[in-house]
Amino acid sequence: MTIGLKKRHKYIKILKGINYIKRHKKKTIVVVVLLIFYAFCLPTKMFTKPTSTVITSKNNELLGALIAKDGQWRFPHNDSVPQKFKTCLIQFEDEHFYKHPGFNPVSIFKAFKQNIQAGSVKRGGSTITQQVIRLSRDNRSRTYFEKIKELIFATRLEFRFSKEKIISFWSSNAPFGGNVVGLDAAAWRYFNRNASQLSWAESATLAVLPNAPNLIYPGKNQQKLLVKRNRLLQKLLAKKVIDSLTYELSVLEELPQKPYPLPQIATHLLQKINKEKKGEFVKTTIDKNLQNQANTIVKNHYNQINKNGIYNISVLVLDVKTRQVLSYVGNSPTDIKHQKDVDVVDKPRSTGSILKPFLYAAMLDAGDLLPNMLVADVPTNFGSYQPENFDKKYAGAVSAKLALSKSLNVPTVRMLQDFGLEKFHDYLQKLKLKDLKENPNYYGLTLALGGAESNLWDLCKSYASMASTVNHYTQNSSRYFKNEFCEPTFYGNKKIDFGQKTSEKIIFDAASIYLTFESLKDVNRPNADQNWEFFDSSKQIAWKTGTSFGFRDAWAIGTTKDFVVGVWVGNADGEGRPGLVGVQTAAPILFDVFDKLPKAAWFEKPFDEMTEIETCNKSGYRATENCEEKSLEFVQNAGLKTKACPFHILVNVGISENYQVNTSCERLENIKQKSWFVLPPLMEYYYKDKNPFYKSLPKFRNDCLGGNKNAMKFIYPTEKSTIFLPKGFDGKKNEIILKVAHSNSEATLFWYVNDTYLGTTKEINEFSVSLEIGDYIISVTDNFGDEVRQQIIVKE
Template identity: 55%
Template sequence: MAVLVLTGYYFCLPDPLFHAPYSTVIESRNGELLGARIAADGQWRFPESDSIPGKFEQCVLHFEDEYFYYHPGINPVSAMRALWQNIRSGKVVSGGSTITQQVIRLSRKGRKRTYLEKGIEAVLATRLELGYSKKSILNFYASHAPFGSNVVGLDVAAWRYFGVQPQQLSWAESATLAVLPNAPALIYPGKNQEELLKKRNRLLHKLFEKRVLGETSYRLAVAEPLPQQPFPLPRHAPHLLQYGGNRRPGRKTRTTIDYSLQQRVNDIVKQHYNVLKQNDIYNAAVLVMDVKTREVLAYTGNSPTDKAHQKDVDIIHAPRSTGSIMKPLLYAAMLDAGEILPQTLIPDIPTQISGYTPENFDPKYDGAVAADHALVRSLNIPFVRMLQEYGLERFRDKLESFRLRDVNKPADYYGLTLILGGAESNLWDLCKTYAALAGTVDHYTATSSEYYSREFTEPVWAEDQEADFGKPGTEKTVFDAGSIYLTLRAMQELNRPDGNQAWRYFESSRSISWKTGTSFGNRDAWAIGVTPDHVVGVWVGNADGEGRPGLTGATSAAPLMFDVFGALPRSSSFKIPYDELAQTEVCRNSGYLATPMCPAVKRQVPRSGTRTAPCPYHHLVHLDSKRQFRVNSSCENITDMVTEPWFSLPPVMEFYFRKNHSDYKTLPPFRADCFTEDRNSMDFIYPPEGKNIILPKDFDGNTNPLVVKIAHSKPGTSVFWYLDEEYIGTTQTFHEMSILPDAGKHLITVIDRNGMELRRWIEIER
């Protein structure tokens, strides 16, 4: 029988003791409260704390149970005194419960307060004392005691009534909270103030008498006013609370957030929001990460807007059109593959590919532009042509390495628009990718030229997480460190927003590699910057997708990004990964590998770049003795020819290139007595092959003509124009012809005086 009783006594205590749902709570890396979400039962109840402040402990012990550390869960003297008082009064006027018994009563909520229940509580209290330390029992009490209204537990009570952490409570504040659980339904801040004040001051006087408080501390404490109404809980990172709460509901999580930086970023976003909303732009998001640890340091998921403008939407994880923000990935991919060098000339001319006609943001053409300048200026046409050359399917497969979860369609779905915003991604994944690029260079230069197998790892936001970089090795993760370094170096040359253009001339300036992006229709503005230490990602726009004039990455997102960088410690520049770079001779004019025919300069290129194609734009030409005309053996003795290398672009590239480069010299024409067949001297500029053209009408209803243009490498050459085999005119020097054909298919034919012929089919729609 005794064994059964002992067994029953051993197992009588529930485990766990409390089953109540808890609030979801997030703290900064140093323990400051960032935000909390109410528990499922509508109570503000923080998860159990592992300790309580000394001031509150003294207050609650002197108010509730002075002999807490000396009794085994029940205090017979207090119990007998309470019984005698109740018998004399004919009703329950005193409970005589210890703190341990109150913990049991809190765990058995809803039970009627009868003598039988008191007996059960007494048994369970002694069992609780055997299973837990006194400190743990005190923590149970502090975590589950009611403090009035829907406030449960010391942690949340300190915030709701005084707006501070429990460790920051004064003696008066601690005493106020110590007396509240005694009658939380009758007295709490804002209600029955006189009764609350009497109880608090009575407790403070007792502490003074017991010499817990000195006279000065006592007088200052009783002079403190009572709180009049609850404080709102901090909301420094509401969208991180939303994100983390979905993964860790009902838990207290210490995050990696830097508290002061989070507040500063919130202030910066608010300042920019107040300006942006004047242009009906209402949403913005900022993510700051540590490159070396991949820890999230600041997480502002939206601007301080209102419900009408989706203030609760977490933009950081929302899929949005990427604009040009992925161009550095293609640039690095082609460097890594040895298919371009940083200064390789890329065509920037009117382009149509399978019915797709990309255009630059500034509707002008350079003819040819260095690849790094195309990246710096974010030119669309060169990058579409680069993507076509690299291979759409191949680049789409490469993006799989970055684990961009919203890029989840096959290559054919996106087409060549993939590089201009045809795909969607989110700020979290893009910052993760840029951090991995920077981390690759950091790790490579910090180790013995090694890569980490999981460089593109997920960021971490909770302190108990740690980024898994995998194992070091000699195999590159995605791109080699040299290609990434040259990409990041090129990204430092972007023109900064107003007021920052002369950054490199100041010693205190920051070296930042950054890129902007603007989606079609000015719906999304991006800016992502990276240093060896930090990544700052910014998105600006409207959460409902409404575009706004003037909403661009350069004008709306970049200024915000640079202000956030201003709140971060200054970082050094990226170190050069020498083992992944090679010094080689590059053609000064074209950026290709030098040949004996072109003037060369030494440049650092990726090791794979030493295998790129040699310059195709330099070739030897034969001139007469005065260097006025080209000649050949049909018209000039070989001994009288002057042979020299010449930089010459194809006709359409040359047509635009020479407008922007006054030092460009076109090839001299052949002397009239020379026989030649030059098959590459002219090309169509407009219209593209097979294009369907709609001729617009003016205000009078008259149909405007179509202007057809060609480029010819020989200035002054006569060109004869035909429409559907009928002669329509001749041009010389400026080769443009206005035509007004009927609806339907038509053939345009041009023939120069040397017999070179070009044909182009078009279709006119009316």
Template identity: 60%
Template sequence: MNKLKTYVFKHKIKAVVITVALIWYAFCLPKNLFNTPTSTVITSASNTLLGAKIAKDGQWRFPESDSIPQKFKTCVLYFEDEYFYKHPGFNPISIFKALKQNLASNEVKRGASTITQQVIRLSRDGQKRTYLEKLKEFILATRIELKYSKDKILSLYANHAPFGGNVVGLEAASWRYFNRSAHQLSWAESATLAVLPNAPSLIFPGKNQQLLLKKRNRLLKKLYQKKIIDQLTYDLAVAENLPGKPYKLPQLAPHLLQKLSLSSSGKYIKTTIDEELQTQINALVESHYKTLSQNEIYNIAVLVLDVKTRNVLAYIGNSPTTKSHQKDVDIIDKPRSTGSVLKPILYSALLDDGMILPNTIVPDIPTQYGNYEPQNYNKTYDGAVSAKQALARSLNVPSVRLLKSYGLERFHSVLKQIPLTNVTFDAQHYGLSLILGGAESNLWDLCKTYAAFAGAVNHYTQTSSEYFSNEFTEPNLFANYKVDFGKKQREKPLFNAASMYLTFESLKEVNRPQEDENWSFYDDSKQIAWKTGTSYGFKDAWAIGTTKDYVVGVWAGNADGEGRPGLVGVEAAAPLLFSVFDKLPKSEWFTAPLDDMVEVEVCAKSGSRASVNCEDVIQELIPQSGLKTEACKYHYQIHLDKNLQYRVNLNCEDNSQMVQRSWFQLPPLMAYYYKAKNPFYADMPPFREDCVSKNEQLFQFIYPKPNAIIYLPKDLDETVNDVIFKIAHNKPEETLYWYLKSKYLGETKTIHEKALQPEIGDYFLTVVDEAGNEISTKFTISK
């Protein structure tokens, strides 16, 4: 130690120089050898390439990978640096031989760079080839050998070596020249890529192909002579052709690539996509697109989720249309009018709240709230229809009336809790049209919602009747991520399991497209809960379905919002939905959440809990919350005369002569439409003339509704048309007398309609029947 101190003291300058040199050597290597931009690359769950986006500098350069195929590794070592694993970064013997040969020929005939030195040269791209630069590479090569393992250095070479044109790195070259991963290459293909970085310009078809062939075959022969490959492998390898025109990289999920590149640009992303399913659905979408495009419908989107994991199994953001029809727009996350696809959420909310049971009949009659007058798709009315059938048939009027009963603000709050991210305005902005497509949502959020319902039912039946705190979790795209459903809890996530299960039971009854309408007759048919939606103006067609295991969502339309005749859910989206389900494994139907259900007596006609007046009663499983629903209000105990012809009471008939009967009777307006589609429905017999009841509601306005504001209809030529006023009477044959502001207008019989054309102003319309019963309504005629 003393000798060292003495030496340093005597040779201060030399010591300083050595110290500085050692410090420089220790820190001469950059922290990151390569700072070049890389391509965004996405793969399937099975690690198959789905697509890649070119790097910002215009190069196909995949993100670094430490995995090098053994064939390429062997080829590149025997071609570039046979003693790679033995030298310290440079090969003195090769340097000596190269100097000797180059000096003898007075020109550069042979190089002596090791793979390590080539890595340094690649990292210092753009530096001039001078003796000083060679010296720097020599020093840096020894330094990199101290920092990295040999395998890491070799992987740096494979990832950053040039392979011709704008192709950099082994994996990009493998896909560009052979259309598959480097791990799937043959000996001949691996040898071709091994010799390319030495002379990358040789790869271009028709240019120096013979030279490339000789280099490849020379390497293959060396491998044979070294007994790396046998005679047969060698013969087959040299017989293989060289690659021709570069392949386009796979683009199985271009819109998913576009989506992920926004947050993970230049990264290697292993997704949850099932490559085989994605390929199959791409083909289905292309076929469906060819059909729809004949009707000038150009855009389609499909999303498939795994209910158990919430992984995205297929992501088709758009159809293979043209640029002029917005083929690059990813529809899946774009807001579009929802049509009727929110109706199952309202149905579940009503069941959960105990406001209805599945078969509770609800009014389907002409309805007006202020200026808003909803219409059913077919412009007809059933009078009364079960809630279950109203959902299955997607009837608009019952849905609006049910939303009104449930509460617009309450339902809006439900949508915000899910959340549907595109529901951004307050409830009053949307009004009651919220349930018919007045709001916008997107395929991602809607599929997430249906998956959450399915997952909640599954979790409830698979656990001790418990839910998870995070049932409405976002779908997952990343293979290395597992969705966290939160903690188990007794508290329902939004609705109880029974309500969601019974919603699926109702949606299972939705009429399928014509080619699939007989599904229930086949034992192997898939049971699917599904719903369509069509936006106002025929601009958006939806179809979303779920089984116990999978959710499939389909949207069809035009990205620019152009509506088209025939652009309805059941025609434009549903056929594709069922084609996609055909590609998925069959699922068992949901297990009923019996712990959340109770068996009660239900009136067979009204679908409500049976009252003492209901004679036809059935046993039905309902949500426990359904015990709060009111008992049947449409059955009455009435008294008939002994001939069963007239109703009587104690004011006009002796008790011993009266016959007691239970009678199903709807209010006049409901009955007016109901009896047209239910021929066995019978109104209550009339009271005998001496027993007329003063409390019976005999007739009701169909149009207008109380306090309605009416705008006089006009033709295209501005001619003002009449307004048609209508009434429903329990006895259609009755003569009715009409008065407007006490002015007699005339009478009607059987068909109770009056055509009027009042002036602008406020009016009272009064109608009187032959017995002197009268009803009135107030309305306003406006411009």
């Protein structure tokens, strides 16, 4: 019964409500419209003015900012308001902030009474909430009608946002004098520090400024500002917010005299981020201390090299484990004339030799090379292309490891020729070097020596990915990550996802990378007697330099287990300069930066990707039975595919071992079979000058039959090639010097040009000849009847 009565009463109320609406339609519509207006009276976004792009370090330290589009230093909205400033602001502007619903009736009445008595607006009576509304409405004229609207909007603001959010609105948008808007910008402009680090006196100063922001101008109205600040401090003391000692020390603090320039610690990174996140507050991965140190290092070296007309430097430091950017120096502190604003980190530049480690790693990975395997270092022609070593000297034969650590050009080009241009280009494409845009034939064999372009970002990224590959392989039970070769990041809120684990290599296997780093660890460092900074050699670093053709670009990139440092030095406009060499200009900067980084342990050996084999000590190839001196060596698993040593052969010699013999000239019991290390004639010609213990294969004794097998090869020219006739100082054409290497030093050589006899040589087999423009066949015959021929084209 009771339940039925309740339902009936409820039904009656609803009917009465409906009847009232029907009788008062206009009133109802007005109320509904007002409620709708009230609900939607505030814009979705309270503040729409442009803001500065601001970047901070990984520890939230300010690195730099760009002024907003409207010329104001207005930092992006910050929800975090320091407690000291919040306390000062509430005590000065709105003591009852946490109690009122957006307006304070008592303050409004007092303001109204005082303004009526004065006959003009002397007091506003606005709460912080009302001030936020006025700031969002561009400080419209203070009329009573405008005040009524502010009051209505203020109550709606209180419904929509928390008190803390309203305080943050005020702090981010209040004017602080001049073109400074918001607490964060004001703290840096007037006190050169973060708002959270302000003292009570500094917080009080900024709390009273928006009340009369013209007071802050340097040297103007300082006394008025001081009185306002100290009055607020006195109030804080009276309310026991601060103690007497804090008060006494605070009133002694000086007022700011002029605005400080905002920090510009990573200017080029700021510009880069501004393109993607204009007007935003961005936390980066930059280590502020390291960034400052890198800036100082770059400045010091710039002050030296600019005397030689070299004006631009860029430095990039990556954390291998996180793939985060720790330091980003886009350019040196030069001037506009020398393009100080150009960010060189991501600009394409000629690579020089900086790609050589990738070729070395690719050949190891493919099973075409072992680290100590001998490779030819002899004069080489590929048509009209004639690569030369930096010192224009030749060693005959060097280990692949030494060729890399000494950055020898000729062995590198010969290795690339043997490996295959397309195969190497494919490896580079997998590294995602974005400036490598052409097909392999466009670059040709110069691809490994600077014929291509790349940038510091991509190169450092690749070195970091390789280092991380070895680290992850040894840390994750001999497994790889699918997204190992990924882009680094300078955004603090981004974490690199290395992807799923896999047993398959991604580009290079861990062992090939490890062995490459072992070779790069042996690169000679710039030493103190060259006036470069001394570097503690106990720090193990795999590093490589590069110098582009014409001395236009100098590179140095190095990696440890934890860090990658990359350096580029040159001129942004591409002008070459003498002395612009990687080891002389870029390497010292590299090691100065590494000196500021923590010492890192060396890479762990990836044993599961390695195999222990016997190698020949002299040749570095897989050992055969003919190799007398052998060693056990851990090599990459793919190294098992390399061919066995071709340089050790078995020869029959007499008891004295001075001659080769056979049964036609010596009794069988007097013949010894001996393993002999024999290089091809051209390699031997240069090798024996560098290796005094090298013993040439002995010739056959004169009384032996069938033993006069000699080897002969051109030293110059080595291939069918085009020769350009040089001219001397007198304007006359110089002669061409032809050279041949012969395995028998006592052989007599007979020289011919187009079957025309020129003359003979013995021991020193060089012949000077004057030739006109045209095609020629050079032929050389020894006194045993062996012949070599070479075609050349002579041009001016």
